[in-house]
Amino acid sequence: MLGLASRLRVLPDAELRRVIGVRGISASGIHDFFDLAEALLDPGNVQLALSHLDRSTIAVLAVAGQLTSNNSVPTLQAVTNRLRELGSTEVTLTEVTSRVDTLHAQLLADHADGCCIPYDAVSAHLARWPAQGLPGAADLAVALPPASLTAVPETEVAFIDQLAAERAFAVVSSIAELVNELSREPARQLSRGGLGLPDTKRLSAVMSVDVDLVAPILALASRADLLARSDGYWMETEAGEGWLLERTTARWAALAAAWQSALPPIVADILPRQAGLLWGDGLTTFIAWLYPAGGEWMLAQLTEFARDAELLGITAHDTTSTAGASVLRGDLEAAVDTIAIALPTEVGAVYLQHDLSIVAPGPLAPSIDSRLRGMADVESRELASSYRITAASVNRALAAGENADSLLAFLASISLTGIPQPVDYLIKESASRYGRVRVGSLTGAPNAPVAPVGDETVFLSYVCSADAALLGTIAVDQTLAPLALVRAGDSEHLLSRFAGDAVFWALSDARYPVAAEDDLGEIVHLRRHQIAHVTLTPTVDTARNLVEKLRLGAESGISVADAWLTRQLDTAIKAKQTILVSIAMPGGAVVDYLLEPASVSNGRFRARDRRADIERTLPLKSILSITPAP
Numbered sequence: 362m363l364g365l366a367s368r369l370r371v372l373p374d375a376e377l378r379r380v381i382g383v384r385g386i387s388a389s390g391i392h393d394f395f396d397l398a399e400a401l402l403d404p405g406n407v408q409l410a411l412s413h414l415d416r417s418t419i420a421v422l423a424v425a426g427q428l429t430s431n432n433s434v435p436t437l438q439a440v441t442n443r444l445r446e447l448g449s450t451e452v453t454l455t456e457v458t459s460r461v462d463t464l465h466a467q468l469l470a471d472h473a474d475g476c477c478i479p480y481d482a483v484s485a486h487l488a489r490w491p492a493q494g495l496p497g498a499a500d501l502a503v504a505l506p507p508a509s510l511t512a513v514p515e516t517e518v519a520f521i522d523q524l525a526a527e528r529a530f531a532v533v534s535s536i537a538e539l540v541n542e543l544s545r546e547p548a549r550q551l552s553r554g555g556l557g558l559p560d561t562k563r564l565s566a567v568m569s570v571d572v573d574l575v576a577p578i579l580a581l582a583s584r585a586d587l588l589a590r591s592d593g594y595w596m597e598t599e600a601g602e603g604w605l606l607e608r609t610t611a612r613w614a615a616l617a618a619a620w621q622s623a624l625p626p627i628v629a630d631i632l633p634r635q636a637g638l639l640w641g642d643g644l645t646t647f648i649a650w651l652y653p654a655g656g657e658w659m660l661a662q663l664t665e666f667a668r669d670a671e672l673l674g675i676t677a678h679d680t681t682s683t684a685g686a687s688v689l690r691g692d693l694e695a696a697v698d699t700i701a702i703a704l705p706t707e708v709g710a711v712y713l714q715h716d717l718s719i720v721a722p723g724p725l726a727p728s729i730d731s732r733l734r735g736m737a738d739v740e741s742r743e744l745a746s747s748y749r750i751t752a753a754s755v756n757r758a759l760a761a762g763e764n765a766d767s768l769l770a771f772l773a774s775i776s777l778t779g780i781p782q783p784v785d786y787l788i789k790e791s792a793s794r795y796g797r798v799r800v801g802s803l804t805g806a807p808n809a810p811v812a813p814v815g816d817e818t819v820f821l822s823y824v825c826s827a828d829a830a831l832l833g834t835i836a837v838d839q840t841l842a843p844l845a846l847v848r849a850g851d852s853e854h855l856l857s858r859f860a861g862d863a864v865f866w867a868l869s870d871a872r873y874p875v876a877a878e879d880d881l882g883e884i885v886h887l888r889r890h891q892i893a894h895v896t897l898t899p900t901v902d903t904a905r906n907l908v909e910k911l912r913l914g915a916e917s918g919i920s921v922a923d924a925w926l927t928r929q930l931d932t933a934i935k936a937k938q939t940i941l942v943s944i945a946m947p948g949g950a951v952v953d954y955l956l957e958p959a960s961v962s963n964g965r966f967r968a969r970d971r972r973a974d975i976e977r978t979l980p981l982k983s984i985l986s987i988t989p990a991p
Contacts, residue, residue, distance in 0.1 A: 365468065365480055366398040366925070374912070378904040380468055384410055388907040395928050397911065401468055402482035410467055411487075411654035417452075418460040419487075419653065420444065420501035422469060425461075425477040426484030427498055436476050437461060448503030496653050507650055510633050510643045513680055518637045525682035526703030529674030533612045534724075535568040536582045538742055540601045541734065542567045544892075547594035556595070569742065574672075581669055585619035589893040596893035606727050610701045613673070617688050617696060620669055628662050634690050636683040640667055640676060674700065705744055713772060715781045719748040729775055735761055736768055750784060753872045755791040760869065760876065762886040765792035796876035796884055798826045798835065798868060802861040804880055810849035812856060818847075822861035823854045824868070831873075840871050862887060927961050929987045934958045939971060939990040944983050954979075955990060 369377065380386075386400050400406060411419060424443045428435040437457050444452045465472035470479040479487075491497040496504065513521065548560040555576060556564070564579075565572045579595065582588045587601035604612055624632075631648065633640065648656045648663065670676040675685030687696035708723040711733075719737055721730075722745055730746070736758035737748035758768060768788050772780055802822050803810075810823050824846065826832040836846055836855055844867055846855040857864050861877065865887060868875040876884045933940050942954050954977065956968035967978045 364471070365401065366394040368468075368471065369394045369397055374905075374908050377908050377911075378902075380466075381904040381907060383467065386907075388903050388910075391907060391911070393924065393928075394911055395924065402480060404482070404486050407469070407483055407486045408654060410469060412652060412656070412658065414463070414467070414654065415651050416501055416504070416653055417449075417456070418463055420449070420498065421457055421460045421477070422464055422479055422483065423487050423490075423498035423501055425470060426479045426487055429478060429484060430488075434476060435478055438475075440477055444502050447499050501653065504650070507643070507646045510647075511639045511641075512635075512637045513639065515637070517680075518683065521637065521677045521680050522683050522699070523703055524677040525674035525684060526700055527674075528672060528677060529613050529684075529700055530609065530704055530724075532578065532581070532672045532674070533609055533616070534742060535570055535574075535578055536587065536616070537605060537612070537727075538568045538739075539564060539578060539582055540587050540597050540605060543588060543595055544597035544602070547591075547596045549594050550590055577668060577672060581616060581620070581672060584623055585616050587615075591893035598893050602892065605731055608727060609704055609707065609724065610697050612727075613700060613704075614693055614697045617673055617675065618693055620666070620673055620675065621688050621691070621693075624666060625662060628659065628666060629689070632689055633681050634686055636681050636686040638681050640670075640679045640681070710775050710777045712778050713776045713781055713784055714778070715783055717750045717783055717787065719750065721746045721748075732771060736763065736771075750787060751872070752787065752791050752874075753869055755788055756795060756869055756872070756874060759792060759795045760865075760886060761888045765789050768792075791874065794874035796874065797828055797831060798824060798873050798875040799878045799882075800824050800861050800865045800868065800875055801878045801880070803856075810851055810854035810856060813848060813850055816847065818856075818858055820856040820858055822857050822859060822864045823849065824857070824864060825854045829853075835868070835873065838871065841867060843867070926981050926984055926987065930958045930961050930966055933987075934960070941988050941990050942968075942979075943985040943987075944979060945985050946983075951985060 369380075372380070380401075381397075384401060384406060386397065386406070391397050391400060411422075414422075421440060421444070424447070425435045425440050428439055428443060437454060440461075441452060441454045441457045444457070461470065461472045461477045464470040464477065464479070468480075469483050470477050487498075542564060546563075548556050548564060551557055556579070561572055561575050564575050568575070568578065570578065579588065582601070583595075585600075585604075586598055587604050588595050589598045590596075604615060607615070621629075631644070631651070633644070644663070645660065648659050652659055667676065667679070670685065671679075673685075674682060675688055676682060681689070684696040684699040687693070687699060705724055707726045708721060709726050709729060710722075711725070711729075712720045712722070714720065718740070719733065724744060725733070725746060733748055737750045737754050740747045740749050755768070765788050769780060769785065772784070800822060803820055810825075812818060812820055824832070824835060826835075832853075832855065835841060836848065844857045844859055844864055846857055848854075849856050865875055865877050877887050879885050929940075932938075937957070939955060939957050942956050944952050944954060946952055954968075955971045956977065957971060958966055958968040959976075960967050961981075964981050965978055966981060967976065969975075970977050
C-alpha cells in the first residue's frame with residue numbers, strides 16, 4: 362500500500378481525477394492518499410476494475426503476479442516468455458507492453474524499468490480466482506475464443522436489407538411525428554425519470570407505435586439533438602426544426618451518425634461489420650469469453666445499442682444489414698446510398714377532396730409536409746398520409762401569417778385535383794371572419810380594461826369583439842371554463858388570469874375566429890411552436906473536490922514515511938493489536954520492542970512494553986520497521 366500511496370501522491374491532478382472516476386472511487390471515507398490506496402486495493406474495487414479488462418490483459422497481469430511471487434524479476438520479456446510457455450504462441454513483446462501500459466494506467470500494476478510489478482493485493486485477488494470458478498493464468502493464456510459469428514445464407518441478405526429499410530423509414534416517420542408533436546405540446550419529464558403515462562400514451566398514438574417503444578424512440582431523437590429537456594419538459598430543438606425539412610435519407614443519416622458516434626469504442630470494436638452476420642447468442646458468448654471477470658456492463662451497453670440498431674435498420678432480426686455494415690465501418694455516405702435504393706420515393710403532389718381531406722399518394726417531400734401541417738390536421742401517417750382542413754386549422758395558418766391567397770396558391774401548386782369548391786369556400790370564409798375575436802395582453806396602459814369592482818384577481822390578458830353576441834357565447838362556453846373568463850368593468854371585454862398566448866390557442870382550438878393584437882390594436886402573428894432552451898446545470902465534480910482535499914492534507918509537512926508509520930500505528934491502536942517495533946538506538950544498535958501502542962502525536966508515540974510491563978514514549982523517526990506480533 363505504501364508504494365501505491367507514494368505513487369498517487371505524485372500523480373498530476375488530472376490523472377488522479379481520471380483514476381478516481383475510472384475506478385469508481387467514492388469520496389466517502391477518503392481522508393488521505395493511504396485511504397485512497399486502500400480503496401483502490403479493496404477486493405471489490407479490484408474485481409470491478411478487472412471486469413473491464415479483456416482476457417489477454419488479465420493474462421499478462423496474472424503471469425506477472427506469478428513471476429513476482431516466485432521471486433523472479435517480472436520483466437516484460439519474462440512475462441512474454443512465460444505466456445508463450447503456457448501456450449500463447451503468437452503473443453509479442455509489443456502486445457505485452459501495450460497491455461502493461463493499460464494495467465499501469467488502471468493502477469493495478471506498476472510499469473517501471475521494463476518491468477511489470479502487480480500490487481500484492483491484486484495478485485492475491487487473482488490467485489483466488491480458480492477457487493471461485495474463474496480462470497487461472499494458464500486458462501487465460503491458452504483458452505481459444507468461441508467459434509466465429511454465424512452468417513445467414515447469402516439469399517437472405519436481400520430480405521434483411523429490405524426489412525432494415527422498412528424499419529429505417531418507420532423510425533424516421535415516427536420521430537418526425539414525435540418532434541412535431543413536442544413542438545406543439547411538450548411532454549413533462551418525471552422527477553424519477555421517464556415520461557408520465559398520459560404523455561406516453563399521447564406520443565404512442567401520434568407515432569403509431571407501441572407504448573413500450575416511446576422511450577427508446579425519444580432517446581434516439583435526443584441522441585441526435587432533435588429534442589432536449591427544458592425546464593423539466595421535452596421539447597423540439599433548433600436542430601430538430603431543421604431536421605424536419607430534410608429529405609428522408611438525410612434524416613436517417615443524422616440518426617445513424619448519432620448512433621454510431623455514441624458507440625463506446627470498446628463496444629464498436631466487437632460488433633460485426635459485415636452484412637449478414639448474426640448478433641445473437643454468438644456475440645453474447647464471445648463477450649462472456651472476452652471479459653472473464655464479468656461482462657455484464659458490456660452486455661448492458663450492447664443490449665441498448667442493439668435495440669436501437671434494430672429500430673434504425675442497422676440490423677434486422679439481429680443481423681447486420683448492408684447499410685448497417687457501412688455505418689459500423691464509418692462510411693455513412695455508402696450507407697445512405699444503400700438505404701436510399703430501398704426507401705419509398707417522396708412525392709410532391711396530393712389529392713384534394715370535396716370532404717376537405719387531403720391525401721398524399723406516398724411520403725410527402727418534407728417542405729410540403731411541413732407547410733401542410735400549418736394549415737391542416739394530420740389524420741394518418743403511413744406511406745400514404747392524409748390531412749384534413751378545418752376552420753381551426755385555417756385560423757392557425759392565418760395566425761402564423763398566411764392569408765387566403767397564399768393558402769389557395771400553395772394548394773393549387775400541389776393539388777392533382779384542383780381546388781374543390783368546399784375547400785375554396787372554407788378558406789375564404791375563415792379569412793373573412795379572421796380577427797372578429799381579439800386577444801391581447803394587459804400591460805397597464807391607461808385605456809386597458811379594468812377588473813370588476815371588488816375583484817382582486819391579477820388579470821394578464823383580455824378577449825374582445827365587436828360582435829357582442831359572439832363575446833357572450835365565449836363567456837358561457839364550457840369548453841373555455843379553465844380560462845376562468847370574467848366580464849371587465851366596461852362589459853365589452855373578458856378578462857383572464859392566464860397569459861395571452863394560452864388564451865389565444867384555447868379560443869383557436871375551440872374554433873373561434875380569433876387573432877392576437879398588440880397594444881395598438883394591430884394584429885400580430887403567433888405560431889404554436891416551442892423550442893427547447895437548454896440551460897447547462899453545473900455539476901459537482903466530486904473527483905476534483907477529493908483531489909483538492911488530498912492535496913491539502915499532503916501539504917501538512919509530514920513525510921510519506923512518517924505518515925505511513927502513523928497509519929500503521931493508528932491501525933494497531935484501533936485493533937488493540939500488539940506489534941513488534943524495531944528502533945534505531947543512538948549508538949547504531951537496533952532494538953526490538955514488543956509494544957501495544959496507545960497514542961500517536963507530535964512525532965512521538967506512546968505504548969505499553971509487553972515484556973518489561975512499562976510505558977514507553979518513542980520518536981517516530983527512530984522506527985525502522987513495524988510488523989504484527991507473532
